[in-house]
Amino acid sequence: MGQAIYNILVFPGLFFLILFGWAAEFIDRKIYARGQKRVGPPWYQPVADFIKLAAKEDIVPEEASATSFKLMPLIAMASAVTAFFYIPLWTTEALFSFYGDIIVVMYLLTIPTLTFFLGGWYSRSLYSTIGAMRTLTQLFAYEVPLFVVILASALLANTWSLSEITKFYALHPHLWIFNLLGFGIGIIALLGKLEKGPFDIPEAETEIVAGSFTEYGGRLLAFFRLTLDIEVIVGASLLAAVFLPFGLNLTPAIGFVIYIIKVLFIVILLAVLRTILARFRIDQMLDFCWRYLAPLAFIQILINLLVKGLLLR
């Protein structure tokens, strides 16, 4: 019991996630700044932002539905952290696992996006309503390719549990090669999920102020920002577990270092993409996702079916 609470709250749970999320945010902002030939923020910037926001006044707009408005950041954070426990990190065994947890993780990772939508919708401001609609429109664009490539990888491993998938890839170390296309699609879809880089359409500052978060301030905004930081880590860990199955059978210390390197690699990839690409319009994004990303994801399924039929008999 005590061990479980320690695992959930401290390591590798909430506390570890928050620290790692802050580190990832710093790296992301630093790379973004260096890409523009700036010095960039100091290393403690995400911590200072969080403390400042947490110490500010909470304002709930008069027209907003107060309970839902205040509840949304907490639901978002709870679901993002819960998803983390089902992902195998530096061993082939996740903290908790059961048959079918891959579906649960994917849906838990969708809930933060839904809370961004509901939070924006309930704040009743024009900007946040438009942002909320865009969040939902974007969800339909990237979610299908992301689901399809992760399920394609599961198809090859012939299981519906994340821990079983990593066990399978640890046993067949060369098979990850066939999932490279899926990894690329996963990275692009993750950019959409995190509302970053070319897909920051729902919170485009130059058009709709701050999108769904326009009316959020103080502590509630701090929690939303923290959720986004945590989601980066959870999303990157999910991609790392499914597509980069290296160093899983080593001692925990080395495995841990390899895990950190894998996640940082994905974080840096996301930051570089965010720096070099300009924002799409929402219709261009839908077009791109459905015309190119989704068919490529189905090609990934085809590849995996062939590999399964020909190589793994």
Place this chain on the structure above:
Amino acid sequence: MGLIKKIVTWGRTKSPWVLHFNTGACNACDIEIIAALTPRYDLERFGVLLKGSPRHADVLLCSGPVTRQIGDRLKRIYDQMPEPKFVVAVGTCACSGGVFKGCYNIESGIDQVLPVAAYIPGCPASPKAIIDAVVKLLKSLEES
């Protein structure tokens, strides 16, 4: 208690998010504010970010002498910002009315409408002066 207060003050001085509002300026001061936020001066070094929504902002950068028409709007935007909040008057116009002082259609300075935390003279105020003022404002916060 003292420690928590110290940590909160530290957070506030390291992460001032600014909101820029034109209260009737001739636009030169606005351009200088924008110039201060470009990569050339890189205000993110001090944690400064430009925010579009008053709900996210800590510092309200105002430029211009406050025309009669914009006075109400300025007050409304100020009310939408969560506490603690600071107003910085950028440019001679914002400090005192400048060349427009005494005109029939202006209020002659931000401090006629809102409490001002820092004044930046200059017509227009240069980016370096703006950065200097923000840093001084943060220092005074730290000391108080």
